[in-house]
Amino acid sequence: MSKTRSEILADSQRKGILAGAAVAGTVAIGVLAPPVAAVAAAVPAALLAYRWWKHRAENGIRF
Numbered sequence: 001m002s003k004t005r006s007e008i009l010a011d012s013q014r015k016g017i018l019a020g021a022a023v024a025g026t027v028a029i030g031v032l033a034p035p036v037a038a039v040a041a042a043v044p045a046a047l048l049a050y051r052w053w054k055h056r057a058e059n060g061i062r063f
Contacts, residue, residue, distance in 0.1 A: 008059050013053055017046040 004013070022045035030038035056063060 009061070011043045012052070012056055012059070012061055015048070015052040017050040019045070 026038060026041040026045040029041045053063075055061075
């Protein structure tokens with residue numbers, strides 16, 4: 001069963017907020033902790049941002 005456009009947009013918003021929070025957390029870790037911790041935190045943040053970007057591209061949502 002396919003999703004409606006509003007469900008796709010809500011899913012994109014949820015993924016975007018999650019990716020943004022992960023990036024903000026990575027920046028905070030980068031300021032407060034050693035660089036090694038920031039690099040370790042950047043990997044999941046980059047993965048979440050990539051998934052959000054890919055979701056928007058696959059569903060024809062403008063950037």
